[in-house]
Amino acid sequence: MDTDITHVLLVGGTGRFGGRLASALLARPGIHLHVLVRPGTRGEALRGLAEHGVTLVGGTLDDMRSLDSALEGVDAVVSAVSGPPEVRVEGQLRLLDSARRHGVVRFIPSDYSLDYTDADAGDAFMAAHRRVADAVVKSGVPHTFVLCGAFMETALSPRAQVFDFARGVVSYWGTGDEPFDVTAMADAARWVAEVVVDPHAAGQRLEFVGDVATVNGVAALYEALTGQRLRRVCRGSVEDLRRQLVRARPEGAFVQASSAQLSVLSQLAGKGRLREPATAEDTRLRPMTLRDFVEARWRMVPASARVTSPLASQP
Ligand SMILES: NC(=O)c1ccc[n+]([C@@H]2O[C@H](COP(=O)([O-])OP(=O)(O)OC[C@H]3O[C@@H](n4cnc5c(N)ncnc54)[C@H](OP(=O)(O)O)[C@@H]3O)[C@@H](O)[C@H]2O)c1
Incomplete structure (x- = not known):
């Protein structure tokens, strides 16, 4: 059974993985997709999204007011941002704060990685993932962490x-x-699109491997x-x-x-x-x-x- 999550905001939807996520979320019946687009971002990807009925919302992780207005009426947030700590950590923390104040029922931070809770894995880079994950848990915002090894x-x-x-x-x-x-990007994206509306995924750290x-x-x-x-x-x-x-x-x-x-x-x-990756049977996906x-x-x-x-x- 799915949750009543309908309006999903995707942040980072113009990126390499975010583009695949946008396609996977669009393919799921019942989801209305909103994509945060930074001022000045152009390109084929955006034209494609607009043609598919996506609501494009102007904004950036650097600007809390733009995040607050993007979060209006949104049930769930999926992040696929990448960049330096100002984006990956501080930017996502602002997004999380806005999500908390707007009462979103699902927040998926931009992980899609190996297991960063293994303290020695990837040191400083993975430490950024850990900082965001700790803040997500502390915030009380219902969330899901998604790990898929290497793309x-x-x-x-x-x-x-x-x-x-x-x-x-x-x-x-x-x-x-x-x-x-290893997991193909498109499979990881299809899996995130399943997870975002799955009530059993709330509060979970989910692993999936192709x-x-x-x-x-x-x-x-x-x-x-x-x-x-x-x-x-x-x-x-x-x-x-x-x-x-x-x-x-x-x-x-x-x-x-x-x-x-x-x-x-x-x-x-x-x-x-990854320690306990879901099997193809668990997920109904054939990666x-x-x-x-x-x-x-x-x-x-x-x-x-x-x-x-x-x-x-x-x-
Ligand atoms: N497991 C693996 O092997 C693996 C490999 C690669 C990536 N990843 C992970 O996948 C995720 C996505 O990575 P990617 O390679 O797809 O990233 P990417 O192609 O570099 O895309 C980054 C996205 O973040 C957006 N963004 C950057 N700064 C922003 C800001 N200040 N405000 C709002 N949006 C901002 C970009 O928007 P613009 O289009 O406007 O620049 C773009 O949509 C990351 O978590 C990354 O670590 C995992």
């Missing part, structure tokens, strides 16, 4: 510093068989599909990686663009794996496996481009 899109991008398909190189620490949790991968497994999959051999480079032991992660982020420091990197590297270092994901990308590569630039040419 497949980011885990396989060169930004994660593991797979560099364009150069034909794959990096690993330890044996390459260390597992990490697949469990290893560096060797992804490399083998890629080679079988493309016929291209990847050069494997051992960067050290798992202990070396742990030391490197701690050194890279002194306490209190903020590392930009670290979602992609940390979501995989921390897990390879044995940190932040993409990593194999589905890689094959789908491969099918999108034109035959003429396959020899020179296999999966690397995909976004």
Whole structure:
């Protein structure tokens, strides 16, 4: 049974994951979607949203008055913002405060990550998630935390510093068989759209995983599909990686663009794996496996481009 949540405000709906969230929320009957749009933000995504009957509300996390007016008549808030601490922490705390004063019945902060309650996972970056999570619990606002490991899109991008398909190189620490949790963005988005109206999700920290991968497994999959051999480079032991992660982020420091990197590297270092992910049966979703994901990308590569630039040419 669903709650009577109808009006959902999405903040960060113009972003990479937020765009997928907007589509997933729109696909759910009974939800009327509002999207907060910063002054000056333009683009295809916005035109698409407006055509689908979304209420676009001007505003920014920096301006409490704009948040208060965006929260009018809203039942639930889903955040998919990203940025420096002024946005990720202070901005979301303002959003939470406004949500509390407006009596929203569901608040989902912008997590969609590995398990940041594992104290050593991702250090300073994940500490920002923890600060927001603590404030959410303290606020008394009914909430749900959503964790999904690494996005497949980011885990396989060169930004994660593991797979560099364009150069034909794959990096690993330890044996390459260390597992990490991955979920396709669209599946994580579909799951959030389920969770936001689910009465049983109130007060929960929910975990959902599309697949469990290893560096060797992804490399083998890629080679079988493309016929291209990847050069494997051992960067050290798992202990070396742990030391490197701690050194890279002194306490209190903020590392930009670290979602992609940390979501995989921390897990390879044995940190932040999800403990009790829901199964496909629990969620009624059939998430993409990593194999589905890689094959789908491969099918999108034109035959003429396959020899020179296999999966690397995909976004
Ligand atoms: N698990 C993983 O592997 C992984 C990987 C990537 C991201 N993530 C997580 O997913 C979430 C979304 O990340 P993303 O990569 O989709 O982010 P993104 O593409 O950078 O989008 C950020 C969004 O935040 C909005 N925003 C930024 N500053 C704002 C402000 N002051 N007021 C209002 N809105 C503001 C942006 O609006 P404009 O369009 O106006 O700039 C945009 O809609 C984050 O929590 C991130 O950590 C997880």
